[in-house]
Amino acid sequence: MRAYGRSTLVLAYPALVLGMFLLVPFGIMAALSVFRRVPAGTFEPAMVPDNYLNLLTPFFLDRIGFTLGLSAAVAVVCVALGFPFTYLLTRLPRRRQVPWLVFLLAVLALSEVIVGFAWSVLLSRTAGLSNLLVWLGLLSQPESWAPGLTAMMLGLCYLAFPYTVLVLYPSLSRLDPSYLEAARTLGASPLRGFFGVIVPVSRPAILATLVMVFVFALGAYVLPQLLGRPQHWTLAVHITDQALSRSNVPAAAAMSITLLLASLALVLVTAALGNRRKEQP
Amino acid sequence: MRALAGIFMGLIGLVLAAPLAVVAGISLNQRKMMLFPPQGLSFQWYGELFRDEGWRNAMLNSLSLALCAALFATSIALPIAYAVWRWNSRFARALHAMGSTPFILPPVITALGFLVFWTMSGFYGSFGAVVISHGIFLVTLPLITVSLGFAGIDPAYTEAAATLGADDRTVFRTVVLPMVLPYVVSGFVFAFVISLNEYIISYMVAGFTVETLPIKVFNSIRYGYTPVMAAVSVVFILVALVAFGLVGRFGDLPRLLGAWAPKD
16 A cells, blocks of 8 residues: 555656647547638538548549658668668677767757758769769769659658667567578578578568658658658648648647557557467467 | 678768768868868868858857756656566556657657647747757657666666665665666667757747757758858767767767677
């Protein structure tokens, strides 16, 4: 009984703060998503599904489809490159992993604004990669490669790659080295051992990482504006656009809640699958 | 095979470093131009960052915001992680899950939640509102590191202290806290660096009143290029490298990021 009292005492402050500043804002947002918008740019309490139904118009369906497709592409590219990279990284001695981890964390922490700016410079005509190709004689004149869909994909993969590595890192660094040794003893080449043994035993981790990176890419907000054109705007940009430029907060709230439920469902299902595997190996 | 692996890792490293190197290069241009390789060599744009009032204010805003937000986030995470480790009650675990949620979700969701909350409560645009919003958003980071710290404590130490008659509070102060302190500091550093770089939440909570560095860079991009933007980017890269470098130097970075400790 006394322990129970002490635990309540210790948790009173975090519970209060999280309740007040996390649950309440999300609650208000959920409520707003069913409010009725009035033309003056405000809203009135109601219980209408209009804001959700609006998402089913061709314009938003197209935006949702584009955002999902883009995030899926980013997730696939990042895991395809990140998995072998992380595997090799975890095979290094710990001391040599640290500089890589520091570098990856530093890139991961970089503001989307700075990543977007850096890539727009790298793809620009005056300071960009095309100058290198001109110098090598592969191109006759420097060109500008941004904004565009390719530029945006590059930027998004750059943003998500360190995240991918850090999500894969725990499971790959705990991978039993005897798997590959066994394959090697049985005469498999390192490449065959990697694809025949390491990849199959890591399938749960790969699936979980695909989902995590997918959700991470859904959040991209600055890059589509800096490296893409308006037709490349993602759902995150449109949510802000509805809330700030069009003062249609109920619409933004409905989009936000939809995105919230979809992401949460994906993450929870993945976590549950992971736990079930752990219990029955 | 070894060489091939080295080349693959090197290439990835090169791609990761390339945009940063080009930005560092253009920050050194003598004139207000975006040229790479830079023409002339000048550090004046770094000086501009301190001389120009707008950039200086943005820098001060960002620094004070990141400090306060990281402190706030750590202060919430420590009791939750302690309670999960000490009692593992359902309530503690629920708070732990709650604290981990906003960071996994697309940040725009949390940002909109805060926008409506602060507008309704009348604090929209205030510095305090941004601090609290960032703090809540970043709780996850110290929560992860501090929980790892508690998990690494050998129960023999706390049992010994309890056998010698120390109560919970004394055990916490004299045994537990010193052992988790490095993890608390790492969590603080992680939260500090991410807050410094965060854009969308600050923008939606106080984008027009509290101008942070990322907001100012983004606004400047719309009005055209100035090499100060490149200089700011370099400062950000250096801050992150130094901060995580220190964590890597004094802490066990592989373990913090989820590898087993060597003794496991």
